[in-house]
Amino acid sequence: MSRPIPCALTIAGSDSSGGAGIQADLKTFQELKSYGMSVITSVTAQNTTGVQGVHHLPPVMIKQQLEAIQADMPLHALKTGMIADIRMMKVVAEAIPYFQAPYVMDPVMVATSGDVLMESEARFYLREHLIPLTNLVTPNIPEAEMITEKNIESAADMEASAEHIVHGFGAGAALVKGGHRMGEALDVLYDGKKMYRFTSDRITTKNTHGTGCTYSAAITAYLSQGVPLEEAVRRAKVYITAGIRHGFSIGKGNGPTNHWAIREEGARDECH
Numbered sequence: 001m002s003r004p005i006p007c008a009l010t011i012a013g014s015d016s017s018g019g020a021g022i023q024a025d026l027k028t029f030q031e032l033k034s035y036g037m038s039v040i041t042s043v044t045a046q047n048t049t050g051v052q053g054v055h056h057l058p059p060v061m062i063k064q065q066l067e068a069i070q071a072d073m074p075l076h077a078l079k080t081g082m083i084a085d086i087r088m089m090k091v092v093a094e095a096i097p098y099f100q101a102p103y104v105m106d107p108v109m110v111a112t113s114g115d116v117l118m119e120s121e122a123r124f125y126l127r128e129h130l131i132p133l134t135n136l137v138t139p140n141i142p143e144a145e146m147i148t149e150k151n152i153e154s155a156a157d158m159e160a161s162a163e164h165i166v167h168g169f170g171a172g173a174a175l176v177k178g179g180h181r182m183g184e185a186l187d188v189l190y191d192g193k194k195m196y197r198f199t200s201d202r203i204t205t206k207n208t209h210g211t212g213c214t215y216s217a218a219i220t221a222y223l224s225q226g227v228p229l230e231e232a233v234r235r236a237k238v239y240i241t242a243g244i245r246h247g248f249s250i251g252k253g254n255g256p257t258n259h260w261a262i263r264e265e266g267a268r269d270e271c272h
């Protein structure tokens with residue numbers, strides 16, 4: 001009997017330049033051999049220099065997309081990215097339990113370019129109503145600080161933040177990403193029992209558009225294939241590191257990650 005095809009869903013915003021959002025997620029699912037599906041929350045007019053315009057889809061249309069998938073499609077893991085306001089978050093929060101699949105949340109608040117992608121009052125709704133539904137939350141340092149309302153200076157602070165997000169706000173697990181610090185690119189994972197550290201060398205590059213989207217999509221793809229959480233993060237860290245190392249210098253601003261890198265590199269494991 002042939003194995004069922006792993007199916008992964010992204011609920012996120014569209015990035016017209018193809019580096020972040022829905023486009024990054026679907027490229028990652030495809031590259032990692034999961035069947036990719038999408039629910040679009042907002043359409044952004046965006047390129048490597050920033051976000052020029054945003055149009056939010058009506059919540060009823062987000063609901064319809066979710067119902068279309070629920071009615072017909074198998075699903076083995078899902079992720080959320082940009083969900084800009086409370087009305088959209090409500091629709092997503094109602095739908096998640098019906099999928100009965102691992103849920104990875106990338107709490108997208110501000111783009112690499114500095115453009116705001118989530119209304120400020122929606123942050124509290126996300127914390128109270130969406131985080132408790134997650135199997136994993138993947139904040140970068142500014143997002144983790146926003147969620148816990150505590151500053152992060154050191155690696156120990158990152159670990160305390162991950163614990164706080166799990167025990168204080170009910171996430172299944174938390175991966176606090178250190179892309180915004182100096183030195184080694186350290187991420188910490190806390191799964192409610194154990195703390196893990198994932199590190200790679202820091203790569204000198206401006207091409208980091210879509211790194212958070214790509215990383216959480218890679219974790220989601222591996223989870224859809226039944227890979228356990230810690231191993232899924234370990235493999236996703238290898239994927240994103242290769243993608244950043246071989247990022248594209250296209251456009252005038254922050255170029256995107258390279259989804260072919262891992263194939264071309266032969267999955268060289270440079271993370272520990």
Ligand SMILES: Nc1ncnc2c1ncn2[C@@H]1O[C@H](COP(=O)(O)OP(=O)(O)O)[C@@H](O)[C@H]1O
Binds near residue numbers: 141179200202208237
């Ligand atoms: N310059 C870099 N060199 C190596 N890894 C990086 C670099 N910048 C970010 N990363 C890694 O990319 C992933 C995404 O992290 P981060 O940039 O913090 O997320 P976000 O895109 O959400 O801001 C993390 O694994 C982080 O450690």
Ligand SMILES: Cc1ncc(COP(=O)(O)O)c(N)n1
Binds near residue numbers: 212
């Ligand atoms: C539609 C959309 N979703 C998410 C991001 C964040 O991505 P990043 O912070 O890595 O640029 C983005 N720029 N656009």
